[in-house]
Amino acid sequence: MRVAAVVVTFNRLGLLQRLVERLTDVPELTEVLVVDNASTDGTGEWLAALADDRVRVRTLTENRGGAGGFHDGLAWAMERGADLAWLMDDDGLPDEGCLATLLEHRDLDFWGPLVVDEAQPERLVFPIRLPGGTAVVHRLADVAAAARDGRIDDIVIPFNGVLVTRELVDRIGLPRAEFFIWGDDHEYRLRAEAAGARIATIVAAQVRHPSVGDLGTPMMFGRTTYNHSPSELKAYCMARNNTVNLRDYRGWPHVLLFWLKTVWFYLLTRPQPGRIALSARGAWAGLRGDFTGHRRYLR
Incomplete structure (x- = not known):
């Protein structure tokens, strides 16, 4: 089974460096595909100097946002024969063992970790609306209490350490590049949901992420x-x-x-x-x- 990490980056060299360092230590990964959105902060030079054969780089001619980056990156992963693509922005940092924990749930099509605040890991960065109601939760403990068999079915926070199968990509296509940012990940989840994909968040798998302030x-x-x-x-x-x-x-x-x-x-x-x-x-x-x-x- 080939598992490719797809990382989209733009002008966040320090965050990208720590992420790539983490990913190159993940034994389950076949390769790390970095899509650089025409960064101007030295990212291109740093990537060009990397001596790790598992890390491959594609630099876009202009900044196409997260949507354009994931559109191209996911297509690239499929072209290279990936059975699973692990999609993430450059500002997240998966816990050690995150991918291994996700891979324990192979009965799914589109699934990912909890995204927690790196400064306050008991809180979620992106609030979750629990299935079957209107409650929006911000605390890790509330999500854990609602989980069944270690996961929350029908909910996922896309493009922050989410796994997608080749079979699902073949069915629903690629993210909408024209969205640029904000909503492209949600649209991809909605499209997967409409196609009957099996979706879930795995509570024991976590990605650390800087706080994003006023969401929710x-x-x-x-x-x-x-x-x-x-x-x-x-x-x-x-x-x-x-x-x-x-x-x-x-x-x-x-x-x-x-x-x-x-x-x-x-x-x-x-x-x-x-x-x-x-x-x-x-x-x-x-x-x-x-x-x-x-x-x-x-x-």
Whole structure:
């Protein structure tokens, strides 16, 4: 069985170095495929100087975001004969034994670890909405309590140490490169779900990840949450890509609810009227099928 790690990186050399060092010590891996999104911080030079035959590098001609990177990286892994691809951003760090623990669950098609805050490992970086209800949990203990046979079925946080089988890639294709960032991983999970894929999070497997701040900020008197980001680029892409995902997989009532939440959040919860206009531009672009507008926010 060939297992290829696919790592997408952009201008985070220090984080990439620690990740590659960890991955080259994972005995279950056949190779590590690094997709460099045209970094300008010395990443290309460092990768070129690596003397490890298990690490292969592909440098893109421009920054295509995580979506473009994973689109190309997953295709590359399949071209090289991988039976399983282990997908991850450059800022995560799998625990030792993470892959071995995931591989104990070979009855799945799309599965991954818990992603925990490296500074507070008892907390999740990305909150999880537990199946069968509306509860959103932030604590590792709450997830562990809800697990059955060591896993949470039908839930996974994609592209943070997630495994995907060749068979599933053959069925559903590659991530949507045009999404650039934010929502491309969720769309891939929704597509897998629609195809009947067996999906799960394995509680005993963990990836450490820097805190991402305001994901899951409470709003509407604590009845729901909103994924706020200080980045205009991420906010624009979230409004655009989430609108498309909800329209395609959940229907217009969910689209309208997302728009209502966005207006409420930036009008009442965290007043930033300019964000309402930015989000509206992104949502309208998504409905028109225009995936170029994010370029104005690139720095």
